[in-house]
Amino acid sequence: QKEVEQDPGPLSVPEGAIVSLNCTYSNSAFQYFMWYRQYSRKGPELLMYTYSSGNKEDGRFTAQVDKSSKYISLFIRDSQPSDSATYLCAMSGQGNKLVFGAGTILRVKS
């Protein structure tokens, strides 16, 4: 079993839809949780960063962490064609080593 599981998609939604992206993990030592967005042929760009359980909102994006269920989510409201990208979840415990999910490909159709 992988330490971090992420549905690879692709996930295809109409413009304006609410998107839910999810990751599960097995290592209870993880306490820092990140979501990166990666456009084609580009490096990952940090979208959201959260520590421990709870919600964090930034514009149309909300990151949610449930440590009891070992489950994290990224919600995108009012999705736009420019949101079409691969979304990577990543997490770490003490120290700087990140463990990444495989990435979910999102396509927002106009």
Add this chain to the structure above:
Amino acid sequence: DGGITQSPKYLFRKEGQNVTLSCEQNLNHDAMYWYRQDPGQGLRLIYYSQIVNDFQKGDIAEGYSVSREKKESFPLTVTSAQKNPTAFYLCASSTLDSNQPQHFGDGTRLSIL
């Protein structure tokens, strides 16, 4: 503008050849990392360094080598011993604080001729 610069953007390797990928950062970060990205597999850690003249193997170090002679620079050499080098290579950097995320360059795509 602070950031991470990877070069070249595209690189081709002949059989039996070593090639070196460049990574430079001006963020004053102590830690630097090299990842390999293959379709459907996410990012896998090759090597990382937390201080000049010191580095550690990641999960897939075989066939790769690195150096860290300057804080700003962390080049990766893909040696002829790496039998499946075709991939997208990403360099990242961060501070040493556990609560700080990594920031990435825009990658180098390596292909075999």
